[in-house]
Each structure stands twice: as structure tokens, then as C-alpha cells.
Amino acid sequence: MSHTITHGEIARLKRTHPQLFARPLAQRWREWALWLCFAAILGFGLWWIEASPLRIWNGLGKLGTLVVLMIPPVDGGAFLDYCRAMAETLAMAFLGTVIAAVLAVPLGFLGAKNMVPNWLFHFGLRRVFDTFRGIDGLVWALIFVSAVGLGPFAGVLAIAVGDVMVFSKLFAEAIENVDRKQIEGVRAAGGSGAQTMRLGVFPQVFPVMMSHVLYFFESNVRSASILGIVGAGGIGLALSDRIRINNWDEAAFIILMILVTVAVIDNVSRRIRMRIITTDTGHK
Amino acid sequence: MTMRAEGAGDLPATSPAERLSAFEDRYRQARSAKRVWTALYGALFLAALTGSVIVSDFNLADLMVGLPKAWNYISGTFPTLTLFNFWGDVSDWYWGINYWLRLLVETILMGFVGTALGGIVALLLCFSASRNLVENSVVYFVSRRLLEFFRTVPELVFALIFVYAFGLGPFAGVLAIAVHTAGALGKLFAEVNENVDPRPIEGVKAAGGTWAMIMRLAVVPQALPNYASYALLRFEINVRGASALGIVGAGGIGQDLYVAIRQFEYTDISAIMLLLIVTTSIIDMVCETIRHRLIGHDLSTGQ
Numbered sequence: 001m002s003h004t005i006t007h008g009e010i011a012r013l014k015r016t017h018p019q020l021f022a023r024p025l026a027q028r029w030r031e032w033a034l035w036l037c038f039a040a041i042l043g044f045g046l047w048w049i050e051a052s053p054l055r056i057w058n059g060l061g062k063l064g065t066l067v068v069l070m071i072p073p074v075d076g077g078a079f080l081d082y083c084r085a086m087a088e089t090l091a092m093a094f095l096g097t098v099i100a101a102v103l104a105v106p107l108g109f110l111g112a113k114n115m116v117p118n119w120l121f122h123f124g125l126r127r128v129f130d131t132f133r134g135i136d137g138l139v140w141a142l143i144f145v146s147a148v149g150l151g152p153f154a155g156v157l158a159i160a161v162g163d164v165m166v167f168s169k170l171f172a173e174a175i176e177n178v179d180r181k182q183i184e185g186v187r188a189a190g191g192s193g194a195q196t197m198r199l200g201v202f203p204q205v206f207p208v209m210m211s212h213v214l215y216f217f218e219s220n221v222r223s224a225s226i227l228g229i230v231g232a233g234g235i236g237l238a239l240s241d242r243i244r245i246n247n248w249d250e251a252a253f254i255i256l257m258i259l260v261t262v263a264v265i266d267n268v269s270r271r272i273r274m275r276i277i278t279t280d281t282g283h284k
Numbered sequence: 285m286t287m288r289a290e291g292a293g294d295l296p297a298t299s300p301a302e303r304l305s306a307f308e309d310r311y312r313q314a315r316s317a318k319r320v321w322t323a324l325y326g327a328l329f330l331a332a333l334t335g336s337v338i339v340s341d342f343n344l345a346d347l348m349v350g351l352p353k354a355w356n357y358i359s360g361t362f363p364t365l366t367l368f369n370f371w372g373d374v375s376d377w378y379w380g381i382n383y384w385l386r387l388l389v390e391t392i393l394m395g396f397v398g399t400a401l402g403g404i405v406a407l408l409l410c411f412s413a414s415r416n417l418v419e420n421s422v423v424y425f426v427s428r429r430l431l432e433f434f435r436t437v438p439e440l441v442f443a444l445i446f447v448y449a450f451g452l453g454p455f456a457g458v459l460a461i462a463v464h465t466a467g468a469l470g471k472l473f474a475e476v477n478e479n480v481d482p483r484p485i486e487g488v489k490a491a492g493g494t495w496a497m498i499m500r501l502a503v504v505p506q507a508l509p510n511y512a513s514y515a516l517l518r519f520e521i522n523v524r525g526a527s528a529l530g531i532v533g534a535g536g537i538g539q540d541l542y543v544a545i546r547q548f549e550y551t552d553i554s555a556i557m558l559l560l561i562v563t564t565s566i567i568d569m570v571c572e573t574i575r576h577r578l579i580g581h582d583l584s585t586g587q
Contacts, residue, residue, distance in 0.1 A: 038400075045397035048390065049454040049535070059450035066449060084339075091336035098333065134564035135557060136528035138440065139538070142545050143553070147357035148350040152340040157354060226440045230531060233340065240532075243444050259436050272325075 070252035082238060082254060086261055089234035092152050092227070093220035096159025101213045103164045108171025115175060126172075132165035137223045141232040152233030159220050159227075167212065174208040175201070210276050214269045221265050225258045361554040377551050384537065388559055390454055391536035392567070395523035398458045402465025403515045406431075409466065410473035411499050417477060417485075431474070434467025439525055443534040454535025461522050461529070469518055476510040477503055509578045516571040516578075523567055527560050 014021050022028075075082065109115050111125045140158035148154050183200035191199060228236025235254060242251040298306075336342070363377040378384075411417050413427035442463050446456035484502035493501065530538025537556060544552035 041393075041396060042400050045393040045400075045458075048393050049397065049458050051455055051458070055450065055455065059446070062449040063445075066445065087335075087339045091339040091342075094332055094336045095340060095342055130565060130568070131561050133568075134524065134561040136524050138528040138531060139541060139557075139560075142531065142542065143357070144354060146545050146548075147354040153342060153346055153350060156340060156342060157350070222436075222438055226438045229440060229444070239441065240444060243448065255437060255441060258438070258441075259433075262436055 066248055069246075069248040072249065073253035073256055074249045075253050076247065076250040078238075078250075082235065082257060085228070085235040085238050086257060088152050089224045089228075089236075090221060090261070090265070092155040092159060092232075092234055093217060093224040095156045096224070097163065097213060097217045097220050099156070099160040100163035100167050100216075101209070103160070104167030104171050105209075107164070107168035108175055111168055111172035112175035113172075114178070126169065129165045129169040129172075132162070135162070137162040138227065138230060141227045142230045145231045150231040150233075155224060155227045155232035155234060158232060159224060163216055163220070167216070170212045171205075171209055174205050174212075177208075178204050207276050211273050214273045214276075218262075218266050218269050222262055225262070361550045361557075363551040363554065377555055380540075380552070380555075384540065384556060384559060387530075387537040387540055388563060391526045391530075391538075392523055392563070394454050394458050394461060394526040394529070394536050395519055398461025398526065399465055399515060399519045399522050401458070401462040403469055403511075403518070405462065405466035406469035406473050407511070409470045410477060411503070413470060413474040414477035416480075416482070417499070417503065427470075428474075431467045431470040434463050435471060436467070437464075439464040440529070440532060443529050443532050447533050452533045452535075457526060457529040457534030457536060460534060461526060464525075465518055465522060469514055472514045473507070473511055476507045476514075480506045513575045513578050516575050520564070520568050520571050524564055527564075 107125075107129075111122065111129065113122055116122065137158055140162045141155060144154035144157045144161075148157065178201055182204065183196055186196045186200040224234050224236075226236045226239075228234040228238070229240040231237065235258060239251060239254045239258075242248075242254060363373065365373045365377070409427050409431060412423050413431055415424060418424045439460050443457055443460035446459045450456045450459065480503055484506065485498055488498045488502045526536045526538075527541075528538050530536040530540070531542045533539065537560065541553065541556045541560075543549075544556060
């Protein structure tokens, strides 16, 4: 059987069974319309923001000058101050995450379908959880700086308020995904309500919650590092100051500090996360 | 370890009581090991908590004073709406609706264009950042580090720098979003690429396809739904991010929110925040529906 398909045969097959070689017309039409729509919005957007090759070219030239000014990064003799600001950033992220997580535990139980089996309540609470996600952390920081004054306290509140509803939603989902069998097992062995929670629900929910909390801590370290731009404490204030007075080498130093800190925190937190997941549930 | 070997090796030689005590020993050991770990983590947590409280000057007295203040401020932003003159009050509250809607459109467009441009860059870089698709480890290493850099520098820092280089306005904001998005999406795209079925790749290779043809004909068709899903998710995030970029002068509704907060125009704050919340909720819902249609319910949550 050493038969190769010839071009003639392909042409004949294309003629006799055209539907095998092309997608249905309606599908192709829809795809074209979708791409056209995408291109139109993109074009409109580019026009709106006044993008032009000339502008990019000029900007890139300036950007190049900035990069040259940034090298080499120097600490400007304020390394200890930066370290203190960095510690403040970490503290803000940590406290904000912890406060949000503690507040979210009861909210999560309230929002879980299997704990409060009321459709309307569940739906309403979930919408409230979703609503708060719409506001960026920096906007919260701006509001809390206005409300309680400059400093890390406003930053902690901003992080906590920004995260508490997201945590609540994630916790509620974790609680909803609990396996009934373990709860029934504890109950069948004569466990009380509290024991059911402690031995049936808690071991299943806790690793998931911890993993979410650590993940959010990582992300909050990143956001906390910029909250200082609006005066909410941390390293961001130093950074925006250096940029404002055109000390680009010092700004580059601070950016590098942020990068290193974020990398270290990510690494440590990922390890703890892996450990918690593997030791407590025994898989994954 | 040794206990199990004993128990399995000479089972008849041990009495039930011995086996039970061996089991209990093992159980006790496991428990105490776990307790040590728990105590260690607990101590670590407490140390971090104390350190944080000291460093950030956080104390209960401040909290007791600050929380009512914060609540007063937030409740002060609510407008007075009366039942008599409901529509009149609403139109007073939303006196600047035309201007705000324009800024809102700008914010959404910034998110869209930023996601699209960032997505294109991510698409260009993701193949060389996938371990299964490149043999040259230098190319892989460089692409990975580049994406990491784009991703780790906060969007707002890029915005601060770009505002300086490209001037005030949404153009700088879009570039900041695009750079950050390229890093975030590039990593996710590369992960998708690393999980594709290798058989089509072998197929195209066997038929004599070049590297570009392999990417186009074997990798992209498999990964495209996941690319689209991640891009949509990123779009949701970027619209939210774009609303904050105005604070550093990079366009969008954030600049007016900033002015409102700085000048204590209380009801404007709540009006703009409500607009933002409604917009982001609608975008979230629409994107979620499309995402589920693209890749199905089960895949949408997994990575």
C-alpha cells in the first residue's frame, strides 16, 4: 500500500465535499464580525487616547533618558529609612490581610449556601460581596487618608476593607465545597454540634482559607508598596517623592527594593502554602 | 517506618496488644510532630503580628477613634434623597453625569486598549517562555525574566514613570496597563502552552513544519479558548485598575474622583463610586458569561 494522495485527488475531494474543507458560512461570518468589532473598538480607543507613532517615538526617547538617569541605582544615603518604610509596607499588608480574614470568617459562614439555606439571603449577600470588589485598593486608601489622616493606619484600613468582601466570598465557596461525608461521620460517632464543626468542617476548610489568605498577603505586599503615593504609609511615599523631584537613580533603587521584597515574600509564602496544603489534606 | 516493617514482617509473632500499642505510639508521634509544627506556625504568626503592630503604630485607641471617623466620612458622602423630590434629588446628585460618563467610557477604553496591546505582547512572548516549546534555554530564561519584570513592577509605578515620559493623560495609563498586562498574561499564556497536548506538535513537526508553523497550527488552536478566557479576566481587572490610574494623572475617572476627595465634594464621591461599582459589576457579569461559554464551567476556576 504505497499510495500517495495526488493533487488531483485533493482537488476532486474539495469539489465533491466542500463542507469538509471550510467551516459553515454562518460561523465564519460571526467570527469576522467579532474580529471587526474588536478592531473597531481598538481603533476607537487608540484614537481616543491620542496614540500616534510620533508620540510613542518622542516618549521612548524621554524614557531612554530616564533609564540612563536611573543607572546606577543609588540609595542616596537613606537606605535605613527605606528599610523602615519597607517594613511599614509589609506590616500594613500583614495587618490588613489578617483583619480582613478574621472579619471574613463569620461573613463566609453566613454567605455559604449549606450553612444558611435561604435563597434570597444568600443571593443578596453574594451581591454585596461582589459589589465591593469594584473599587480599587488605591481609591480606598485615598478615602481613608481623608477620613483618618495620613499614615499607615489608613493603609491598613484600605487593605482590610478592600479584601474583606473578596475573602468572604472565597471562604463561603470553600465552606460550600465541604464534603458531607466527614461531617456525617463525626455526627454518626456521636459528636456534638461544636465537635462537628471542629472535626468535620474545620479540617477541610482551614487549609483552603489559609492558602487564600497567604495568596492575598502576597498580592497585598505589592499593593501596599504603592499606597504611599496617596499618603497611606509605606515605601510608596518615598518612591513618588523621588520621582517628583527627578531623583531617578534613587527611584530605581526603591523599585529594585520593591522587586526583591516581593520576590522573597512570594517565595516564602508559596512554600508555606504548599506545606499547608500537603500536610493537612494529604494530597495535591 | 520500622514499626510497619515489624508489623508486616512477622505478623504472627506480635500479639494484638503489642500491635495496638505500636499503633498508638505512632499516632502519638504524628500528633506531637503536628503540634510542634502548629506551635511553630503560631509563634511565627504572633511574632509577625506583634512586629506589624509595632512598626505600623497600629493601636486599639486609634482604631476606636478612627473607625467612627471613617464611618462618619463614608456616611457623609451619601446624598440626601427625599421621596417627594426623588428625581430632582437624583439629578442634583448626578449633576455631572455627562462628564462622568465620558470619563467612564475613557476608563473602560483604557482597560480595553491596555488589555489588547498587553495581550498582543504577551502572545508574542509566551511561546519563547514555554519550556516545552523552546530548546534554547537562554531564550527561555530571558523571556521568563522579562515577563517577570513586567509583572512585578506595580502598574502605578509604570504609570508614574510613563506620565513623566509621555505626558499627562490616558496614553500613559494605557501603556502602564499594557506593560503590566503583558507580564501577567504572558505567564498565564505560557502555562497554557506548557499544558497543550504534544501530539499535534509532533504531527506538524513530522509533516515538516517550521517552528512558527508549529506554534500557529499545533499550539494556538488548542490554547486559544484559554487565552481568550484569561484575557477577559484581565480586562475586568484592568478596568478596575484604570479607575485608579487617574490619581497619578494617567487618565480615566480616577482623576475626577481624586479631585472630589481632595476638595471634599462629598456627594460627588459616592456618585462616582456608585458609577464605578455598577460598571465593574456589569463588565464582570458579561465577561463571566462569555468565559463560561468559552471554556465551560469546570475549567474556568482552575489554572
